[in-house]
Amino acid sequence: MSPSNRSSPSDPAARIHDLRELLHRANRAYYTDADPIMPDAEFDRLLAELADLEAAHPELADPNSPTQRVGGEPIEGFETRAHTVPMLSIDNTFDEPDLRAWHARLVKAVGGDGSLFEAQESGGAGPVLLADAKIDGVAVSLRYEGGKLVQALTRGDGAAGDDISANVRAIRAVPLTLDSKGGPTPEVLEVRGEIFMPLAEFERINAERDEAELEAFMNPRNATAGTLKQLDPRVVAQRRLGFVAHGRGEVSGAHAAGFAGSHSAFLKALKGLGVPVSPALAHSPDIDEIVRAIEGFASARHARPYATDGVVVRVDDWALQNQLGVRSKSPRWAIAYKYPAERKTTVLREVQHQVGKTGKITPRAVMEPVILAGTKVSHATLHNYGQIRKKDIRIGDTIEVEKAGEIIPYVVGVVAAKRPKGAEAIVPPAECPICAGPVEIDPPEGDPAQGGDPEQETTRRCVNPECPAQMREKLIWFAGRKQMDIDGLGEKTIDLIRAGGIPLDAFADVYALARHRDALLGLERMGETSVENLLRGIEASKARPLARVLGSLGIRHIGSSNAKLLARRFRTLDDLLAASEEDLTAIEGFGPVRAHTLHEYLQSEAGRHTFGLLAGAGLAMPNPDYREVGATIDSPFAGKKIVLTGTLEHFERTALAEVLESLGAKVSGSVSKNTDLVIAGEKAGSKLAKAAELGVEVWDEARLIAALPAEHRPG
Ligand SMILES: [Zn+2]
The missing domain is CATH 2.40.50.140 (Nucleic acid-binding proteins)
Incomplete structure (x- = not known):
């Protein structure tokens, strides 16, 4: 049985407790340990179950429940609150001589005190330094009391910042409750760190904004700041912001003593409590080693999944930090080496x-x-x-x-x-x-x-709907990997076909290319193999689900995420075409503007024409995303933990996993004693052997096809 099913549905309090713990654990695994334990779809499903249970049992409400991240009501504005410990900024330097001069000042300032040096075990070179990546985000101070997040403030002027608690609670990377298994938590623990937007998320949001005809964000930092200034925490919840801890504010009360010592020990303790921290680039008393780490990171940083603009170097030992003290706005014990502006x-x-x-x-x-x-x-x-x-x-x-x-x-x-x-x-x-x-x-x-x-x-x-430039861009989009995923139909091939006089001025023309086989073979650089490959790719794309088709047509405001919302609500294309503007407005997250534009398109002659041609071309548009409102999933796969292995003749593995998940299964990558069923294709190897060893039920492809509902069987 999967861990999510341990508690019985007849004991809602226990189930709520288990779900909260499991979802917190999933967040931690994803954001802190970078080792996810469940697919997103599973997370969403468990979260929905928890929300239903909490709605039925208001007496069991908890402000730190994972459901509260998305349920926050819009707020009026941000109140300013004082920082208990000033939130300093760190001085910047842009060159190595400056960095070395800073280090020389450090050594001079603490060098008089031999006892401190010995405590450092530094071999006399100077205090132990810690270097870590400076992420380009927005600084925030998180206050935990008794292990629970109670407040989040921006830096502001360093003395007081804006209370953005409602928004920060919506960020899954920020733990609402510290993990007590990681050791005793100080009564008051203020964690300072950076909220940032991963580059992939930045690109996704800009694509979405482009779809919605909004101005793109300039860079991930602007996008993060813009997100945190949202008055509606639900918008924040939809954007996957990250968080890493890089400092401390007030640490007091019981168990605070265990958190004193050094910055590196503090970060280690935080990680134990489930707070994401940035891995150190260097930890050494040797300034040459720190400089080498900075040089090494200069190019390595471009491969990180988030934007960085430098390296922060700080004295690790807290006693030494205190001895060095602060200037008016910045500590003497830390410096930010920033890479020159590009x-x-x-x-x-x-x-x-x-x-x-x-x-x-x-x-x-x-x-x-x-x-x-x-x-x-x-x-x-x-x-x-x-x-x-x-x-x-x-x-x-x-x-x-x-x-x-x-x-x-x-x-x-x-x-x-x-x-x-x-x-x-x-x-x-x-x-x-x-x-x-x-x-x-x-x-x-x-x-x-x-x-x-x-x-x-x-x-x-x-505004010419027949504009060939638009059509070219639309076709490139249509055939793209994240849309209809047509193998062999890239930008160059599209240009080649159009330049060769073969009609390719509408989506349906793609499906007529099979009739122009000879003309395709006559094109420069198109041999037998590439033509076959192209036609096979086109044929395979006819099986794409409704959501993919809708998201591929370049309809204003309808990209992949909105297309998925539509497919969830309407079982077939005909149901969608029959929808009124009110029906569309009622879709959560849609709104009247989008609904109006979409309705206009669906009812337009051009829209009807396009859909008619596509259906006529043989697009099946199956819809595994459809969810009947309030319905429970009734399928032989519901609640089963399934592993796919080997080569399947009729299914692409990812697509099959999506189908099975839509039927209530949980698909995972490895066979264990919790696995309920293994579906094995040709050349199945070690997973099949493991299944036999553990006595797990094994189906072949024929048995799978027989058990699938008709609409999911290969055509
Ligand atoms: Zn034009």
């Missing part, structure tokens, strides 16, 4: 006007190539035409480019003194640069007195 100057050669899949026209700078953050760049974003006017950027100008949060190079501004004679103004296209179709500008241009300030322009869009 900003260069170069010359703007040209501006390209790119048309995206929603028709949005984006200016892109073509520059003299320049090395930025270790890579050669010759393109940068200019964001929008309002920005170009505001910054008065002209072709031929010397411009400054920067990599924002290590990601997208963008044009910061111009070096006015270097403007050549005849520098050319950048003219925003008055019509679509590809199809010459009409352009819509937001906010509208016009008389500044009427509020039509051209510097305020944020979006310029080609």
Whole structure:
């Protein structure tokens, strides 16, 4: 039996207790130990079960229940509260001589006291130093009383900060309750650290904002700050922010003594309590070793899943820290070595006007190539035409480019003194640069007195639905890995096919390519193998579930996450097409604007035409995501822990796992005595042997197909 099923449903108090513990443990495993113990879908399901139980038993409510992370009501604003211990900032340095000078001052300041030095076992070189990555996020102070999170404050001016408790509670990386198995917890424990946005999440949110036609966040730090300033904690809960501890505030009361000593011991103790901490890059009394660690991390940092902008070096020993003391705003015992800003100057050669899949026209700078953050760049974003006017950027100008949060190079501004004679103004296209179709500008241009300030322009869009530039982008999106996942149909192939005169101007045209086999073979660089591969990929994509199809069409506001919400609510495409605007508005997380735009599209002639052609092309659109409201899952797989192994003839393993999970199973990677069922395909190896050894039931593919509901059987 799986650990989630230990307690009986007849004892709600015990079940609630077990679920809370299990979900806390899952969060810890994910964020602190980086070793997840359950898939996201399982987490969501258990969380929903807990929420139902808590709703039925309000007497068992607990503000630290994992359900409270998502249930917070919108707040009016943030109150300012004083820090019990000032929240200092750390001095910055940008070069090695400065760092060494800081170290020399340290040695001089504490060197007079031989006893302290001996305690350091440092061999006389100086105090033991600890170096760790400086994450580019937002600093926060978390206050735990009796092991429970009671308050979260921003740094503010160091003396007082904003109370962002409601938002921080929504962040799964922050433990609401400290893990008492990690040792006794001080009565009062203030943990200071950084809330940050992982790069993958940053990209996901920007893609979502693009879909919703909102301005993209500049970098992960801005995105984090923007998220923490949200008045609605539910928005915070949807964004997967991370947290790492890097310091302490007040530590007092019973058991506080066990937390004194050194920074490294403090971090170790925190980790034991379930708080994520950053691993040390170096721990040494030798400044040369610290410098080497900083040099080594300069390139290694680009591989981390979050943005870092330097290394913090601090004296490890707390007694020495106290002896060194603080200046007005920063401690003498710590310094932040920051890598030089990734900003260069170069010359703007040209501006390209790119048309995206929603028709949005984006200016892109073509520059003299320049090395930025270790890579050669010759393109940068200019964001929008309002920005170009505001910054008065002209072709031929010397411009400054920067990599924002290590990601997208963008044009910061111009070096006015270097403007050549005849520098050319950048003219925003008055019509679509590809199809010459009409352009819509937001906010509208016009008389500044009427509020039509051209510097305020944020979006310029080609509104011709037949625009081939949009169609090209839409097809690239449609065939992409996260959408219809069509093997062999990448950007280059799409261009090749279109240039070769084979019709590819609509999604349904993809499915007509099989009829143009000879023409495809006649294309340059398309041999027999690649054509076969392409046609096979297209055929396989006909089985993609409804959610994937909906998320692939480039419908305004409908990307993968919103498509999933729709598939959850409507069993079939026809049900969705029959939905009223009110039905769509009622979907949680949808809202009237999205519902209106979507309804308009679904009812439009173009929309009907597209769906008709796709269904006619043979897309089955199965819908494993559909959930009947309040229904329990009735399937032979419900509640079973299943392991898949070997090669299956009719299923791709990930897709099958999704189907089984939608039928209530839990799919895991390894066979144990808790496994209920192993499904074995061809060439199953050690997992099959293990199953036999443990006496676990084994099914072959035929037996699986027989047990699957008809809509999930291979076609
Ligand atoms: Zn156009």
